[in-house]
Amino acid sequence: MARYRGRHAAAKFSEFSGARLRRSVSTAAVAAAAMAALTASQAPGLDVVQPGGDDDDRQSEAPDSNGPGDDSYHTELPPLESPAPDGDPERAEGDASGVPATVLAAYKKAEKSLAGSDAGCSLPWELLAAIGKVESGQARGGAVDKAGTTLKPILGPVLNGAGFARITDTDSGVYDGDATFDRAVGPMQFIPSTWARWGADGNGDGRRDPNNIFDAALAAGEYLCAGERNLSVKADLDRAILSYNHSQDYLRTVLSWLEFYRKGVHEVPDGDGPLPDTDGPGGNSRPGGEPSKNPGTPSKKPGGDKPGGDGGGDKPKDPGGEDPGGDNPGGEDPGGDPGGEDPGGEDPDEPSPAVPNALKHVGDRQQTAIEGTRFAKPFKVRATASGGKPVDDVRVEYAIVGATEATFSGGAKKATVRTDGDGVATAPTLRAGGKTGEFKVRATVVGRSLNAEFTATVKAKPQADTVARTDDKVLTAVAGGAFADAVEVKASYKGQVSADTPMTATMVTETGTPVENGPFFKDADGKPVxxxxxxxxxxxxxLRLPEIFAGAKEGTYHLRIATGDGSAHLMVQLNVTKG
Structure with missing residues (x-):
């Protein structure tokens, strides 16, 4: 139930009059319309574009700015432990970690789609599952058809101003069946006007349907990724969830389910998923009145009786992390896109934020990765002000500098993130690419000449990580003779065969030093080598080695077989006995 929040909450206010609304000229009517959006709390963002109406009518219909919040999401928390930590499906039956098959597939498909797109922001499918759980009880326990469309509409409260914001119809009732007022729609609870902007085709059928879990999950993922967020960073993750519903209780509830699902999820048949006990769009009964087979966990409302607090929660923030504030929830330019430079503008009533004067490395300044893999740790910097005090919410741009195929998540060469409460800005996941060599990663405070550089090195993929004999025969020969059994080895990398791998074979001492006596091979001229x-x-x-000759002197010798790059080797013992 991403709500009518933040920049997306005001993204279409500019369409009321065809001109940008500025703080300096915002009117009381506009402020009222803005707060109508901010207190509605029923769907991702708000694009209040009402076909056929005029601006004055829409503004006059907005509720008072002190209107109540919305507790229309499911507030129960997950159990402290899964009943089936070992993954036993019989013990897992009835477990809250069960997610309906089609719903689970939709979340995973959305994650995969976004990971390979420009919108990639390290979105975990478990986050979609957590929001889907809280918003609709996983599409009412998986009550969807084979294509992923809900069998029965999942609708939020009528937004008529009675306990919720007053949002008059924006879709002629096409999605929500109400031609008078809007209602949030579908398993991820989008209001129609927001769906008009963020709707996606997640199943490739050429349609964008908020009632389809594949479409809704992809749209929700793109919404959460807005504003150049990196969801592997805690601050960005929190901002993303709060952009869906700016309530600290909502944030805690979603994070609880996110952590629960990360510990393990098992698939259950569509329609058999556990249902919420609390009130909300997902209901606690199945279509047609069929009782739930798995009634779910007891209701636990975090932080009091009303998830949104007594005024609808804290002041909302947009997907880019800025605080809308003031009379105009859209900030300086409510019509801009989610990746804009200044989504929130400045609020003259708020104190000036601290200004960073230093940017320092946090953790490793140098890292190495193998071609085609990811770097083990993200690069980090800390922004500090005078006296070394950390500065939060500072925009930091990470840029890849130098000849390399390395990229951040989504294939980008640059990424902008924000510092957290400790002043730390964490770069997105860095992928090594296929080109070996050294390059730099530069972090720069946006709009200032503060920067810090890291060194990254991409090494060639090892030819193998294991060299092992194909048998365990003891190799023994009589002095002056030859070994009856051939030496045969197999090279592999991460369990996969290493074909056409260059190899060497050298007679050595037990410590690996080459020797000039003992067993030998013969070259093309029959000479010992x-x-x-x-x-x-x-x-x-x-690799099967040529015949090995024992030499004239008995003793214990060693043969070192290694990959050409030395990434893996094997020591083979050769025993020569007296003839």
């Missing part, structure tokens, strides 16, 4: 190069594994990763 104790080191072979230019060997390669076959298409199955196997």
């Amino acid at each position: 104790r080191a072979l190069k230019g060997l390669k594994t076959n298409d199955k990763g196997v």
Whole structure:
């Protein structure tokens, strides 16, 4: 139930009059319309575009700015532990961690789609599951058809001003069936005007339907990713959830389910998912009055009786993390896009924020990764003001500098993040790409000449991480003779065969030093050689060495077999006995 919040809450106010609304010229009527959106708390964002009406009518219909909040989401919390920590499906039956099959597939598909797009922001599917749980009880326990469309409409309260904001109809009743007032729609609870902007086609059928879990999950993911957020960063994650419903209780509830789902989820048949006990759009009964097979967990309302507090929660923030504040919830430019430079403008009633004067490295300044993999840790910097005091909510741009194929999540070369309460700005996940070598990652405070650089190195993929014999025979030969059994080894990398891998074989001491006596191979002229190069594994990763001759002196010798780059090796013992 992403609500009518933040920048998206005001994204279409500019369309009321065809001109941008500025704080300096905002009127009481506009402020009332803004607060109507901010207190509605029923769907992601608000694009209040009412076809066929005029501006004055819409503004006059807005409720008083002190209107009540909305507790129309499911407030029960997950159990402290899953009943089936070992994943036993029989023990898991009835467990709150059960997510209906089609609903679960939609969340995972949305995560995958966003991970490979420009909107990629490290969105975990578990976050969609947490919001879906709180908003609609996972589409009313998975009451969807094979295409993912709800069997029965899932509708929020009528937004007629009676306990909720007054939002007159924006879709002619197409989505919510109400041609007088709007209602939030579908498993992720979008209001129609917001769906008009954020609606997505998640299942590729050419339609955008808020009642379809694939479409709604993708749209919700794109909404949560707005404003260049990196959801692997705690501050951005919190901002994203608060943009859906700016209530600290809502934030705690969603985070609780997010953590619960991260510990393990099991798939249940559509229609058999646990239902909420609390009031909300998901209801506590199935279509047609069928009782729930798994009634879910007891209701636990965090932080009191009303999730939104006694005034609808704290002052909302937009998806970019700025505080709308003041008379105009859209800030300086309510018609801008979610990635704009200044979504909130400045509020003359608020104290000036601290200004950073230093940007310092946090953690490792240098990291190395193998080509085609991700760097193990994100780079971090801390913005501080005078006296070393951390400064939060500072925009920091990370840029990849140098000849490299490395990118941040989503394939971008630049990414802007914000500092958290400790002044720390965490870069998105860095992917190494296929080009080896060294490059820089530069962090810069947006609008200031403060920066810090990190060094990143991409190394070639190891030729193998394991070299092992294909048998365990003891290798013994009589002095002056030859070993009866051939030496055969197999090279692999992360369990997969390393085909066509360059190899070497060298006679050495027990400590690995090459020797000039003991067992040997023969070259093309029949002369003894104790080191072979230019060997390669076959298409199955196997290398069979040429015949080995014992030499004239008995003793214990060693043969070192290694990959050409030295990434993996094996020591083989050779025993020579007296003839």
